[in-house]
Amino acid sequence: xxxxxxxxLASVLFTIGTVTVMVxxxxxxxxxGVELMLNAANLAFLAFARMWGNVDGQLAAFFVMVVAAAEVxxxxxxxVSLFRTRRTVSVDDENLLRx
Amino acid sequence: xxxxxVLAAEVAASQAAQMxxxxxxxxxxxxxxxxxxxxxADKWGHLLGVTAxxxxxxxxxxxxVDLLSRPVAERVQDVTLFKWxxxxxFDLNMGIRVDQLSLTFVMLVTFVGTLIHIYSIAYMEHDRDxxxxxxxxxxxVAAMLLLVLADSYVVLFVGWEGVxxxxxxxxxxxxxxxxxxxxxxxxxxANRVGDVGMIVAMMIMFSQFHALSFAGVxxxxxxxxxxxxxxxxxxxxxxxxxxSAQFPLQSWLGDAMAGPTPVSALIHAATMVTAxxxxxxxxxxxxxxxxxxxxxxxxxxxxxxxxxxxxGCAKDDMKKALAASTMSQxxxxxxxxxxxxxxxxxxxxxxxxxxxxxxxxxxGAGSVMHAMKDQVDxxxxxxxxxxMKVTWLTFMMGWLAILGIPPFAGFFSKDKIIEQAFVxxxxxxxxxxxxxxxxxxxxxxxxxxxxxLFFMVFQGKARWTDEQHPHESPGLMTVPMIILSLGSVFxxxxxxxxxxDEYLAPALVEGHHGEPVMNAYVIMGATLxxxxxxxxxxxxxxxxxxxxxPTLPPAADGLVRAAREDLYQDAINDALLVKxxxxxxxxxTKTDDDVVDGAVRGLAWVFQGMGxxxxxxxxxxxxxxxxxxxxxxxxxxxxxxxxxx
Numbered sequence: 001x002x003x004x005x006x007x008x009l010a011s012v013l014f015t016i017g018t019v020t021v022m023v024x025x026x027x028x029x030x031x032x033g034v035e036l037m038l039n040a041a042n043l044a045f046l047a048f049a050r051m052w053g054n055v056d057g058q059l060a061a062f063f064v065m066v067v068a069a070a071e072v073x074x075x076x077x078x079x080v081s082l083f084r085t086r087r088t089v090s091v092d093d094e095n096l097l098r099x
Numbered sequence: 100x101x102x103x104x105v106l107a108a109e110v111a112a113s114q115a116a117q118m119x120x121x122x123x124x125x126x127x128x129x130x131x132x133x134x135x136x137x138x139x140a141d142k143w144g145h146l147l148g149v150t151a152x153x154x155x156x157x158x159x160x161x162x163x164v165d166l167l168s169r170p171v172a173e174r175v176q177d178v179t180l181f182k183w184x185x186x187x188x189f190d191l192n193m194g195i196r197v198d199q200l201s202l203t204f205v206m207l208v209t210f211v212g213t214l215i216h217i218y219s220i221a222y223m224e225h226d227r228d229x230x231x232x233x234x235x236x237x238x239x240v241a242a243m244l245l246l247v248l249a250d251s252y253v254v255l256f257v258g259w260e261g262v263x264x265x266x267x268x269x270x271x272x273x274x275x276x277x278x279x280x281x282x283x284x285x286x287x288x289a290n291r292v293g294d295v296g297m298i299v300a301m302m303i304m305f306s307q308f309h310a311l312s313f314a315g316v317x318x319x320x321x322x323x324x325x326x327x328x329x330x331x332x333x334x335x336x337x338x339x340x341x342x343s344a345q346f347p348l349q350s351w352l353g354d355a356m357a358g359p360t361p362v363s364a365l366i367h368a369a370t371m372v373t374a375x376x377x378x379x380x381x382x383x384x385x386x387x388x389x390x391x392x393x394x395x396x397x398x399x400x401x402x403x404x405x406x407x408x409x410x411g412c413a414k415d416d417m418k419k420a421l422a423a424s425t426m427s428q429x430x431x432x433x434x435x436x437x438x439x440x441x442x443x444x445x446x447x448x449x450x451x452x453x454x455x456x457x458x459x460x461x462x463g464a465g466s467v468m469h470a471m472k473d474q475v476d477x478x479x480x481x482x483x484x485x486x487m488k489v490t491w492l493t494f495m496m497g498w499l500a501i502l503g504i505p506p507f508a509g510f511f512s513k514d515k516i517i518e519q520a521f522v523x524x525x526x527x528x529x530x531x532x533x534x535x536x537x538x539x540x541x542x543x544x545x546x547x548x549x550x551x552l553f554f555m556v557f558q559g560k561a562r563w564t565d566e567q568h569p570h571e572s573p574g575l576m577t578v579p580m581i582i583l584s585l586g587s588v589f590x591x592x593x594x595x596x597x598x599x600d601e602y603l604a605p606a607l608v609e610g611h612h613g614e615p616v617m618n619a620y621v622i623m624g625a626t627l628x629x630x631x632x633x634x635x636x637x638x639x640x641x642x643x644x645x646x647x648x649p650t651l652p653p654a655a656d657g658l659v660r661a662a663r664e665d666l667y668q669d670a671i672n673d674a675l676l677v678k679x680x681x682x683x684x685x686x687x688t689k690t691d692d693d694v695v696d697g698a699v700r701g702l703a704w705v706f707q708g709m710g711x712x713x714x715x716x717x718x719x720x721x722x723x724x725x726x727x728x729x730x731x732x733x734x735x736x737x738x739x740x741x742x743x744x
Contacts (some may be wrong), residue, residue, distance in 0.1 A: 018729065020724060091722055
């Protein structure tokens with residue numbers, strides 16, 4: 001197995017995540033797209049770590065996971081409270097950021 | 100050559116002269132008190148005003164008697180009151196000059212002023228602001244006395260502005276009526292134009308002579324160049340024109356009749372408007388060495404005396420006709436003042452007699468208005484001689500005095516002026532003829548319009564409106580009128596008998612009597628003939644039993660229409676000064692709005708536009724922000740990769 005196969009998989013996953021974020025309206029799906037992008041990045045980190053025989057990449061992957069876990073907590077809390085106040089989780093119904 | 104007495108002001112001032120600052124201080128204190136105490140003084144305010152004016156007269160009379168008891172050479176006394184403007188190398192003292200000229204004015208102002216104060220008690224009885232009126236009258240008396248007693252041009256200027264202020268306040272006394280307030284403003288603005296001349300004259304004196312006191316300026320004037328003196332003389336003439344309503348600054352005087360009638364009598368007939376004549380006579384040592392400026396003064400006087408006389412012929416408003424007559428009479432004084440020291444003496448003499456008979460006639464006009472429910476249209480008067488005997492008789496004395504019928508007051512003063520006008524300066528015979536004939540002809544017109552006024556008001560048939568029931572005025576009004584009419588009858592004779600000219604001459608530059616271009620008796624005879632003709636024409640048109648005076652002004656030819664409109668002076672001022680001034684202001688406002696403000700607004704508009712353009716990106720949709728981020732990342736990646744390759 002060459003590194004390039006892992007990198008191709010990572011970029012495919014990242015693209016899927018990006019498209020999900022750009023195209024889908026449901027915030028939870030959008031959120032999953034974000035997770036997908038993070039994990040694609042993690043995969044790339046690990047592939048490079050193995051390629052160079054260096055643990056720095058694995059270390060970075062751990063950091064990403066920790067941050068992603070924290071982000072999921074905050075993000076889901078926002079989505080839940082949004083749903084409670086506005087009875088919708090569609091990102092296009094919300095343009096409160098303007099204000 | 101300057102008379103030594105004018106310069107030798109080193110004589111020790113007597114006690115009376117040293118106390119004569121009181122004549123200014125008493126009415127000033129009274130005015131301040133009445134204005135500060137306010138409504139609480141309503142009950143006794145008029146009494147305090149009269150007392151202050153009378154006290155001022157008593158102090159003035161004391162100084163006057165004291166002056167007469169001194170030898171002639173010691174009569175000019177300069178009294179320094181306090182150091183006013185200490186300026187290192189230049190000090191200016193607040194001081195008064197007590198001499199024959201200033202005390203003549205003090206006596207005139209305080210005596211006539213006190214009579215008019217007494218008259219006003221009754222005239223203003225029903226006005227709820229009578230106290231304020233007396234406060235202003237006292238303020239005027241104080242300012243006028245400061246003007247005539249000043250020993251320097253700066254102190255004179257303080258009084259000069261003071262009388263202007265009092266005049267403004269009193270013309271606009273009934274300022275709840277818009278046209279009265281406008282008249283006050285007009286007088287104020289016209290006076291300010293004259294003040295520019297006064298200030299310029301003082302600037303030239305200061306820069307050239309380094310002095311502003313009379314003594315310093317007159318001493319320096321002896322050695323000054325003719326051009327400097329001519330400039331100062333012309334600037335002083337401008338100042339005199341503003342204050343004395345002389346051509347071309349005359350337009351305010353007619354409108355100034357908006358003030359209560361006692362004000363017209365005191366300020367706009369007897370005293371304030373003669374301040375310009377005083378200024379020219381007082382500045383004699385300056386005019387002495389500048390024939391050009393003297394010619395300008397004489398010319399202005401001659402133009403104004405004809406101007407006022409022509410306007411007076413067509414006016415139907417009693418007070419405005421009297422105002423035109425005042426303008427014309429001051430033209431006579433100005434003409435005389437410009438003729439030199441001898442003329443100056445007769446200018447002052449005419450000023451004094453005019454102060455009496457014109458004030459008397461104005462008070463008579465006030466009495467008529469009082470009886471006729473404030474009517475001023477002479478076409479609605481007539482036959483008042485039976486209803487108001489005292490007013491009729493006192494007015495008649497004033498009328499005969501202004502006509503110059505011997506032995507009434509005006510004959511002695513005006514005839515001398517006409518005679519002096521015929522005296523030509525060396526080598527300028529034409530001046531004697533021109534100004535002499537103008538003055539003589541003016542006397543004829545004066546006779547016509549004053550007789551027209553007198554006959555329209557007191558003779559002929561009654562043309563009253565239904566609600567008018569004329570009655571004689573109360574004693575408080577008639578007594579001052581009677582006293583002034585006695586002055587109209589006897590004052591000229593008295594002044595001639597006591598040799599007023601010899602009394603006044605030492606205070607002025609030394610002059611010499613010239614010979615008129617025509618025999619003096621011929622001049623007198625011709626003048627009297629013209630006066631009789633003028634009066635007879637007026638009698639046949641307005642006074643005789645057959646004369647019919649229409650109650651509405653009849654259609655008239657161009658000259659009469661022009662004279663009714665003050666010879667279009669307002670239209671000319673409007674076209675030459677007011678309209679261009681307003682256009683200038685409008686233009687400046689527009690420039691400010693469009694160019695200055697426009698630039699600021701334009702700049703704001705540009706940034707606002709840019710801001711609203713950019714703010715469209717901030718639409719609040721999370722996905723759009725994500726797309727922007729993605730585009731940014733792709734762009735960055737592209738740049739990095741491009742850099743690699």
